[in-house]
Amino acid sequence: MSDFTSGFWNWYIVLITVLGIAGCAILLWSQSKHKVRIGEDGQPEKTTGHVWDEDLTELNTPMPRWWMGLFYLTIVFAVVYLVLYPGLGSYAGKLGWKSGGAYQLEVRQANADYGPLFDKYLKQDIKMVARDPQAHAIGERLFLNYCAQCHGSDARGNKGYPNLTDKDWLYGGEPSVIKETIMKGRNGQMPPMGAALGSDRDVENVAHYVRSLSGLTADPVKVAFGKPKFGACAACHGLEAHGNPALGAPNLTDKVWLYGGSAETIMETIRKGRNNTMPAWGEFLGEGKAHVLAAYVWSLSNDPNAPEAAK
């Protein structure tokens, strides 16, 4: 694709560049010689003949010739550069160099340098990787680089971003599932349920019922009215409200709230729904880094050296 909207600009740039270089060459050549008068002694005068303010004359003190050579070298450099690299309008240059290509080259180099290290871990079970102190240090750095923006440096999350250090998992906490979450991302959707439940009062009743599931203070009358309405929620959260990891539907009985557990917040969640996205990191990080990251995240809520984990 051309960088310009019209071919005119291509030629505009080309012309200015070429004329500029040619102009430099002509200037150099024309200024390397000078006509002076022959003095009375038969020798050329020592001045250039330029006189200002009646008697201020410019002496001719020649510059070293190699200096002029350097000037011509800059012109040669410019021509060679413009043949090899992009610069002359939309001409791409013989080497086909691109800034994006330079970046990819560095990424390839980094992958070649660090690839073997991650390949070594990739051959190991994630729980085994979690016991490796070096892998833990790498995982911590990767986490701080890529995950901490949303989940926090301490991995304890934020409103809308899950805490990764508790035993509560939306999609499951097995190492392989964590890795899948990192690789493919997650898209958690709770549709707006206000209309399905009925009136605002129904929504409030269900909210109180949901709070009662976690043993939080709730109005018993509203709980009683809300309980039968919960059927609309059970499709995803289950009749027992224990959630469904296949859908990423949260357990509503464990006091863990992604957006907050106050009645107002729960009502807002019910009325407006929630849309939650964890981006897919597989393509960006590659499987090796995702593997090490999964081990790190798993170790935040599990003791990798515990006997049952070491099986």
Next chain:
Amino acid sequence: MNGPEPVLKEAVIRMYAAREEIHPREVKGRYAASRWACVWLTQVLFYGLPWVRWNGRQAVLFDLGARKFHLFGLVLWPQDFIYLAGLLIICAYGLFLVTTVAGRMWCGYACPQTVYTEIFLWIERRIEGNRSARIRLDRQPWTAQKLGKRGAKHLAWGAVALWTGFSFVGYFTPVRQLGHEALGFSLGPWEAFWVLFYAFATYGNAGWMREQVCKYMCPYARFQSAMFDRDTLIVSYDAARGDCIDCSMCVQVCPTGIDIRRGLQYECIGCAACIDACDSVMDKVNKPRGLIRYATENALSGGWSAAQVRRRLLRPRVIGYGLVFFAIAAAFSGALALRTPLKLDVIRDRGAMGREVDDGMIENVYRLQIMNTAEREHLYRLHVDGIATASIADEDLVELAGASTRAVPVRVRVQPGRAAGGSHPIRFTVSALDDPSLRVSEKAVFIIPK
């Protein structure tokens, strides 16, 4: 504009002139000996330093890849760049001071351009002979003998230049490994480039360019006249003595091809070769030395004694440069000596202002970037203060290997109700358990949601 004049004759002149080869005659004397002492001193240092070992590694290594500069026991990180700036300022004022007192001392004795030109000239003399032999050789047609001499000279120059380039790169990449790679012709592309580039620069500047570097390329040569005054020591010809026998020795030994008898010229690098040459001639004709000597303009015009010259040493310009030089040098040494090899940066997590945890405590999250710039590992304790009841909710002991960095996520908790809502200044302190002097603090902010 002048009025119209009849143009009689014109000639075309060149605005650029070819360099005229200068063949300086070899000179012996106390100043030449001083210069050779400088050559030995600087070059033993330059070629030798990369091979010195310290604590099982290269003593002086500027590891650009790892961004760590090792100077014996000192490890400098990019954060220590200020020391490099300090060093450059000290060098600059050192030059100013010396130049004000004694002119172009640096140029004449210690500048790499002078030092390598001296080495290359020495090689040239051993192979092609003395000044007159070299001038003859220049005029000769290209015989096999001339080809042999020139070839041998350039080979020898090239060897010295390559060794110089190799030593230079040896400061940036471990020199022993570099040596193995060079012997096996397996240098990396950048190492090969810099070895060859630095070798080429040495060969070109000391073999071919020589005085052209001083006359046309060196910026220092251009602005140092600003530091000269009538009490600055310069290489001077005492015309009033009238002892000159016109032997032209001073011209023949001059590496920049000038005649010092025409007074101070910008080409003069203050090498004093003409003083040595003239002194030896004066000795032979039984006249007192010092027809050409280090003297100040005032001393020459007033016929001052050495004591009178020395009395002008403490003039405002010298005192000014001296004070600045010693003040900066003292501040630099002090800062370097008192430097704590431990650094701390605190980055507050921006995702959340603050949160309430189970027991009602208010919690903020920080990332502590701890840099152990010492050579060995240390165990550090983290501490926070500045707000009542503030405490660290995580492991407060952190171990760092020598010359390493670690980012540590830290949660700080404050009991509710002890401070008003809003932001409060707090302070993190990291201190080594085994060394109380290893201790740094950094400010941060604790936010209590309103």
